[in-house]
Amino acid sequence: MKVSTPKSRQDLHIKRRDRVLEVGPGNRPSFRANVLVEKFLGDDTHRCGGLRIFPHQQLVNAAAEALPFADKEFDYVICNQVLEHSDDPAQFLREVMRVGKAGYIETPSLLGEWLFPKKSHRWVVLNIGDKLFLYDKRRVPGNYANDYGELFLNYLPYQSLPYKLLPFSEGELLHVRYEWKDDIDFLINPTDEYYSKFFLKKWDREMVCTLFPPRGLATELGRTLRAAAHVIGDKLRRSQGRRPLLLEEYKALHPGEFK
Template sequence: MNIAPNDLVLEIGSGHNPKVRADVLCDKYLLNDTERGGSIVTDRPFVVGDAEALPFRDGAFDYVICTHVLEHAQDVKRFIGELERVARAGYIETPSEVGEWLYGWDYHRWLVNRVAGRLVLRRKTARGPFGRLFHELGATDVDFMALHRRYHHVFLVQHEWRGAVDYEIRDSDDAPFDLEDAAIAAGLLRGGSRPGVVSRAKSALWSRTPDAWRARAKALLTRRAASGRRRADVRDVAACPRCKGPLRWEADAAHCATDGLSFEIRDGIPILLLPDEGGAA
């Protein structure tokens, strides 16, 4: 990711595993863990918000990280418009179509591919055919996981953008490339930023490290990444999720005068969701 040392970085859908470099975290679900792999992490400035109605000021961030969220979107156009509104650059990661069919997460709504530098999205209208099969294999077989890491670019879409996100929504059942074509299939296997030997060895070691050690190492790296940079204050960047205007802050609530909305602050975490998403009053 192309992040400068002093960039202010937002991560959306940070969930149980936020990136070390994120300054501000935003997730829609504080307590509901069903669409992620573990309990939420709130070790730095954190806001509860919806990616399709982001509670941040225009241009509040230099960079927005958004991994494994876009494929959940109800309205892709609104979602991407919000990313572009709050940051001038960012990184989007999703499962690729191959990854989506292989692993098959029922709650994903979109099939995503990256074709000639552009994200191509199609609505996912069927369940993946393999159920839990490859999740089980990943959890139990280190050789399978090594293969997954070696070909991670086949299973993932990784898209860095600046200014605007190049994307299109296609209304078609057909994938944007034909894997019956041997040359195209070989190109897909070769392509992407296939990790080098050192990076593969590092991630293999990391994947064998016990969870508690991993959490400690990550906390240490996060503190190191944050040292020397000013800790972000949520009040400087947050805004009303409806009108994007400033909020008036109290100890246990934030208010938008324009919309007449009051948002709860629970244990120091502002719940900046609109009333139809279960927030505000």
């Protein structure tokens, strides 16, 4: 079940002694992860840059749909910007639930995919009523050819403070952030019109309020202040952060581990 909507990967309920797996870390692994699973070691098609690994982490070459771990081997599983790439998201999620007791899933939202689409993304994702809905991107109307990521990902976050606060005050506007425990409630390509309309039809006010419930002034001020505090804290963490290794550097430290 869903337990929270974290502000970012730095806002997760991970205990100090938890054993943590990250699936598909790409070029931005979570420092807290003990084990990384990556399907494509040398192919950067599905990520923005070369694979990186922190020195303390174990790297396993495997697919998310067939994880080589025992049932409930991990206390927490992080899946950041990877589910939308899967050829079989149902099997992906079943495997994550099998090996993990709790975890975090982050994907682009429907609006995020429209603003900064990627050809390697196969699914559009929404969180509706604490349930993950995935819809085949090829069936969703819209222009997914134009990519405005340079503006929304690479420019505004560094030029506009109000925009920088937006992802943390409106957490699921551009991304779906889903922290879960025990199991993940999900549905692939919903046929019920109540859910499919969010992917296929024009949004009316009722649909908007379902996804983004109205808030009072006090709540809004509180969210804005917490977002600002999170941005400052995240900036401090990044300035003190360690540099992850490139794959070749990692291989040099672990000779014979990968052929």
